[in-house]
Amino acid sequence: MNDYRFGDGLHIELTSRCRLACPYCERTRCKGQYQVRDLPRQLVFRLVENPKFKKIMLAGTLGDPIYHPCFLEIVEKIKQSDKELRIATNGSGKTLAWWEKVFNRLDSRDRVCFGLDGLQDTAHLYRVNTNFTRVFEAMKLGAAIRRATIEWQFIIFSFNQHQIEAAARLAHKSGIRFTLLQSGRFKSDDPLLPDLTLLPEALQKKLAKAGR
């Protein structure tokens, strides 16, 4: 997801709502210092219709786009305006029927990136309140619908680094793109800091190459 080129793209933070409480997210760290609000629907529509922008990214810093009350309508508007769409989300708390409506509005130029940092027994350790099975089912549905690219973004932590290869296999089996993210948010003595020297050599090389 971080490869997105912004030349003719617009990143919109639709909302400061989120149902998770990831400890190193500004949303969690600055709780009480910002208002929980949504961008007005008409303002979003005007931005989306602006011909200067060919690509729209729905992500954010203090929130997760899927919790905007008009999210489906906004996705529809973006696609009616013939824009390429990227969505970054934790993917939590929505039904498969709701996800089906999202995926069916997308096309092959679009990408939905799900942040899920671990497997059944670990994904909730950083993504507090997530439900691995439900998020994974949503990703699988998106991949089965085969309209947009479905990406599983896996941030490497000390508690999940032993699961990277199993998660990658699971993703590939289901037609989901798997990407690793090395976070820059750790302190040097952080218990969540992964020890990359413990990873298999091939994986270390791959990460080193990607980091260049």
Ligand SMILES: C[S@@+](CC[C@H](N)C(=O)[O-])C[C@H]1O[C@@H](n2cnc3c(N)ncnc32)[C@H](O)[C@@H]1O
């Ligand atoms: C603040 S989030 C907003 C989008 C969505 N709520 C999410 O978490 O994916 C924006 C980006 O930050 C990433 N992110 C979350 N926690 C992070 C961390 N500890 N280190 C690095 N990136 C992180 C997310 O995966 C996402 O790609």
Ligand code: SF4
């Ligand atoms: S899911 Fe995203 S917005 Fe929500 S708390 Fe985690 S990083 Fe922050």
